[in-house]
Amino acid sequence: MVGRRQFDENRTLECAREVFWLKGYGATSMQDIATATGVLRGSLYNAYRDKETLFLRVFEDFADQSLADTAQALAHPIIDHALHDFFDRAITSMTTGSPTRGCLPTKTAIDSKADGERINAALRDHLDNTERLLRERLSTDEARPRLAIPPAETARVLITMTRGIVVMERVYQDPERLRATAASLIDALLSPEPGAGDPRGRRPAR
Template sequence: MVGVRQFDEQDVIANALDVFWRKGLHDATMQDLATATGVQRGSLYNAYGDKEAIFLHAFDQYAEEFLEAAGNALAEGGAADRLRNFFDVIVVNMTGGSPPRGCLTTRTALDAAISSTAVRQRVQGMLGRLERLISEAISSAPDRLPALGANRLARVVVTFTRGLAVMERAGYSRKQLKDVAAAFVVVLIGGAEA
């Protein structure tokens, strides 16, 4: 039937996301996407327009799922517990896959120098939403905050996650990343390491 997609869009976007995560926006090709999704290039062009449009769909889906997982991790306990749970989600997210796939947001931010304004805005928007989630979680924690304040502390935490992403790409293990994140929480919030 003309005008009706002959594929499962959620499957296509999930498979495209995997390609972008492994190769990056710049290095992924429409042929890579066609192969991974099982949908011919022409059909992908007809359905989405171009590679960047497919990426934006995939990134939006990723961002929603990631932010939900981050929000759940930040939901309970004191500020230090919330941050430790959050960092566990971050580290598992970037060390997942075989080989580990790294951090999609950081990979995209580094690709953004050669990408469009729309891609840069998506990355900035996602990082901004992550900052707000962290700020709200820290503000609503039952224990006392450092003098830095929730908003500034949240920006420091998000900035630190980008450093974790670089360390992961440099070959640090999941255990090493979790250890450094736990130490960061102690330095930031205080208290004993868990």
């Protein structure tokens, strides 16, 4: 029956995710997925219709897990630590593997063969949701008084930086360089903790 799963779907989607993540959407074929998963190409087409639909199904699971991990990273009660944990999670993820796998959303966003509106919508939704989590964390009574710019703008700067460090990782392949850059940005966006003074004379965001 068309669409009926006659294979372990969870395992298949996990394997497909790793292939898309490592090779990129455009360079991945349905035969690559079939080889990696051990599922016949015809069965994949019956279940998912085409590569784009399969990718979107994979990306849905990826996005859900990524948001859960981001929320956990941002849960630290001190904003400095929360943002360091946020970047550390992202850097650890993108530098996993040999060769390193990079960032799935960013690799997809710059892939000229991944320009379908459904894929673009999924990418926007993921980035918007991640930005929302950052904005909510930055809007807390503990964090907001220490911001150099308002929470919404800070969140957008942080999201943009996470995309930029993906490119730097490709060039330098140096996780500690990425962490140092992230730490510099955090220092620029936050005033010192209460009681430490602010030698830079920066005012809290309104």
